[in-house]
Amino acid sequence: MKKRLLVLVMAAAAAFSMTAYAGSGRTLDEIQKDGKIVMATNAEFEPFEYKDDDKIVGIDVDIATAIADELGVDLEISDIAFESTIPALQAGKADFIAAGMSVTEDRKKNVDFTDPYFNASQAILVAKDSDITGRDGLNGKTVGVQTGTTGDSYCTDEDGTSDVKVGEVKRYEKGMDAVSDLIAGRIDAVIIDNFVAGKLAEKNPDKVVKLDEALTEEEYAMALPKGSELTAKFNDILAELTESGKLDEIESKYLGDGTTGGETEAETEAE
Numbered sequence: 001m002k003k004r005l006l007v008l009v010m011a012a013a014a015a016f017s018m019t020a021y022a023g024s025g026r027t028l029d030e031i032q033k034d035g036k037i038v039m040a041t042n043a044e045f046e047p048f049e050y051k052d053d054d055k056i057v058g059i060d061v062d063i064a065t066a067i068a069d070e071l072g073v074d075l076e077i078s079d080i081a082f083e084s085t086i087p088a089l090q091a092g093k094a095d096f097i098a099a100g101m102s103v104t105e106d107r108k109k110n111v112d113f114t115d116p117y118f119n120a121s122q123a124i125l126v127a128k129d130s131d132i133t134g135r136d137g138l139n140g141k142t143v144g145v146q147t148g149t150t151g152d153s154y155c156t157d158e159d160g161t162s163d164v165k166v167g168e169v170k171r172y173e174k175g176m177d178a179v180s181d182l183i184a185g186r187i188d189a190v191i192i193d194n195f196v197a198g199k200l201a202e203k204n205p206d207k208v209v210k211l212d213e214a215l216t217e218e219e220y221a222m223a224l225p226k227g228s229e230l231t232a233k234f235n236d237i238l239a240e241l242t243e244s245g246k247l248d249e250i251e252s253k254y255l256g257d258g259t260t261g262g263e264t265e266a267e268t269e270a271e
């Protein structure tokens with residue numbers, strides 16, 4: 001009887017340590033022994049992550065590569081649907097997320113965020129001949145968003161706090177597909193992150209315009225499993241990359257002519 005109880009306790013302890021492992025992710029030691037760190041992203045988000053031929057490139061990829069270098073491991077990229085990135089992290093299929101992911105209170109329930117590294121907002125894209133000139137014009141309209149993004153939450157307005165009441169929200173896996181529907185006249189506007197909107201408009205200069213008015217204020221950060229010991233390490237490396245000017249260098253490489261994501265609150269505080 002005693003023996004059986006001990007076995008039971010041991011089984012319970014093993015189950016517990018396994019959940020604890022999946023919960024807070026791999027340790028730095030485990031990652032270094034493995035020789036690689038796995039980043040979850042959705043490479044449909046130029047200039048942050050996108051495909052150049054078969055290679056995934058972009059601001060987040062360069063920052064993540066610098067972090068992996070600093071940790072002395074290779075970077076492996078897992079390119080999945082944006083809304084699958086947090087579940088993948090929680091399931092232990094990735095060590096972190098770098099996906100132009102905005103910090104939100106809701107996501108904080110499921111992940112730990114690093115210090116923010118980029119200021120962003122949601123922007124409005126319309127067809128060149130559209131009569132929508134700002135946020136008020138979105139009321140009652142059919143709007144395309146990328147599934148599971150902050151643009152999706154803003155338009156879907158589940159908590160009723162948005163200042164615009166769009167008529168219908170259409171969800172897409174790729175921002176590019178939303179833009180195709182915009183050009184085809186199937187939707188009235190696309191709501192997507194400002195720099196990504198800029199790139200999409202640049203690609204269709206005769207057909208699509210990005211409006212000046214921004215809908216939200218957001219900050220991008222990388223996400224790690226709740227309680228991960230890596231978050232502090234990531235923050236140290238991000239601070240070093242900021243201080244050395246490497247972060248600005250990466251940003252202006254993709255944004256052009258010295259444009260950067262501006263000073264995030266964390267960067268201002270560091271001064």
Ligand code: ARG
Pocket residue numbers: 041042043044045049082099100101102103146148149150151193
């Ligand atoms: N910033 C937005 C959000 O966090 C959109 C991010 C989409 N990123 C991507 N790689 N597709 O919801």
